[in-house]
Amino acid sequence: MNINRSKELYREAEDHIVGGVNSPSRAYKGVGGGTPIFMDKAEGAYFFDVDGNKYIDYLAAYGPIITGHAHPHIAEAISKAAYNGVLYGTPTKLENKFAKMIKEAIPSIEKVRFVNSGTEAVMTTIRVARAYTNRTKIIKFAGCYHGHSDLVLVAAGSGPATLGTPDSAGIPTSIAQEVITVPFNDIDTYKEALEKYGDDVAGVLVEPIVGNFGIVEPKPGFLQEVNDLAHEAGALVIYDEVITAFRFHYGSAQDIVGVEPDMTAMGKIIGGGLPIGAYGGRVDIMEQIAPLGPAYQAGTMAGNPASISAGIACLEVLQQEGVYEKMDQLGAMLEEGILHHAETYKLPVKINRLKGALTVYFTDVEIENYDQAEATDGEMFAKFFHLMLQEGINLAPSKFEAWFLTTEHTEADIKETLRAVESSFKALAGE
Numbered sequence: 397m398n399i400n401r402s403k404e405l406y407r408e409a410e411d412h413i414v415g416g417v418n419s420p421s422r423a424y425k426g427v428g429g430g431t432p433i434f435m436d437k438a439e440g441a442y443f444f445d446v447d448g449n450k451y452i453d454y455l456a457a458y459g460p461i462i463t464g465h466a467h468p469h470i471a472e473a474i475s476k477a478a479y480n481g482v483l484y485g486t487p488t489k490l491e492n493k494f495a496k497m498i499k500e501a502i503p504s505i506e507k508v509r510f511v512n513s514g515t516e517a518v519m520t521t522i523r524v525a526r527a528y529t530n531r532t533k534i535i536k537f538a539g540c541y542h543g544h545s546d547l548v549l550v551a552a553g554s555g556p557a558t559l560g561t562p563d564s565a566g567i568p569t570s571i572a573q574e575v576i577t578v579p580f581n582d583i584d585t586y587k588e589a590l591e592k593y594g595d596d597v598a599g600v601l602v603e604p605i606v607g608n609f610g611i612v613e614p615k616p617g618f619l620q621e622v623n624d625l626a627h628e629a630g631a632l633v634i635y636d637e638v639i640t641a642f643r644f645h646y647g648s649a650q651d652i653v654g655v656e657p658d659m660t661a662m663g664k665i666i667g668g669g670l671p672i673g674a675y676g677g678r679v680d681i682m683e684q685i686a687p688l689g690p691a692y693q694a695g696t697m698a699g700n701p702a703s704i705s706a707g708i709a710c711l712e713v714l715q716q717e718g719v720y721e722k723m724d725q726l727g728a729m730l731e732e733g734i735l736h737h738a739e740t741y742k743l744p745v746k747i748n749r750l751k752g753a754l755t756v757y758f759t760d761v762e763i764e765n766y767d768q769a770e771a772t773d774g775e776m777f778a779k780f781f782h783l784m785l786q787e788g789i790n791l792a793p794s795k796f797e798a799w800f801l802t803t804e805h806t807e808a809d810i811k812e813t814l815r816a817v818e819s820s821f822k823a824l825a826g827e
């Protein structure tokens with residue numbers, strides 16, 4: 397495969413843009429480097445790069461593109477918004493319509509606010525939880541990613557239930573000390589954290605179904621206990637549904653796990669591919685926010701007509717009969733086929749899948765928490781990623797990410813993908 401034009405553009409990008417990319421994982425650091433492919437056009441389930449190569453895409457822009465690229469209904473909505481003026485700085489009726497759609501789909505959200513990214517949404521839920529409880533500490537779970545605001549870019553301490561250390565330069569230790577990180581699916585360590593710090597804990601932040609060390613579901617009863625114990629300690633529970641909202645069905649992951657949080661943060665899919673975030677929850681909590689309450693949050697771009705129009709259009713597509721079932725079926729076909737080829741070539745592969753989202757881990761161990769995901773074979777994943785790219789399959793460049801199906805993938809795409817998987821596994825097995 398010729399990628400000469402991507403190579404040239406990457407060299408140019410490195411001269412002008414930090415690291416040549418505007419978000420670090422795009423530089424393929426998680427898969428041993430290489431030239432990031434510069435895409436030129438995207439349509440449905442396909443990417444076309446600047447050298448004219450075609451790819452089947454499972455990155456889906458890290459999740460938002462659930463209706464495929466350049467979906468005509470969304471493209472029309474964006475175009476209409478562009479001609480009506482993209483930004484007013486006043487309220488619009490579009491925002492009312494979209495707020496109602498979100499509330500209907502996610503009943504725990506009694507009031508909502510639109511912002512511009514998942515990072516902003518999560519960051520603000522933490523501020524609101526702190527304002528509501530008049531406490532400062534946050535409990536989060538190892539390996540869950542919640543955006544790049546200071547407080548959530550904090551790694552686990554060295555022992556169980558210890559205070560955090562910054563995961564990035566530029567974050568004061570004093571801030572990291574406000575965060576307690578515990579392993580996902582480990583109720584004992586969580587209890588220990590609450591026993592030790594409970595009186596200071598404002599909120600417990602969790603991805604109810606994890607997307608950030610692969611797709612990992614909570615053990616039965618885990619999230620109910622997380623809720624009950626948090627509430628006993630006087631802390632709020634915040635679900636980060638930036639990946640999961642509208643990913644598995646028309647609604648949230650909280651329906652699937654059967655537990656309601658006090659607040660929910662969203663992003664990705666609800667913007668139909670345009671920048672967006674949203675957060676919402678119980679009305680008495682949400683009324684902490686300005687102009688009603690003392691917690692401040694604002695945004696020049698917040699609720700802009702273009703993002704809101706794209707979000708409405710995306711949800712309209714997702715309301716159509718059978719879309720989630722189709723993604724589930726194709727996901728099952730992929731899972732089965734990949735496992736079959738792994739067996740043939742005697743490769744250690746485990747797959748975590750929920751509906752149209754799956755993660756392929758190179759390991760013999762079932763993955764239930766971050767440490768296990770971290771211990772999977774990253775070198776083998778890196779080789780697999782590059783082999784698949786050569787075969788015209790665009791995966792997320794990290795062993796911790798999911799493959800996302802869209803409404804536009806077809807059985808023929810899955811067959812072609814499985815052909816590429818077989819060829820890649822054959823190479824990995826040294827045959």
Ligand code: PMP
Nearest residue numbers: 513514515541542543638639663
């Ligand atoms: N929360 C979760 C669960 C995410 O996966 C992400 C992004 N991958 C974020 C928050 C941050 O969202 P954004 O990149 O839109 O700021």
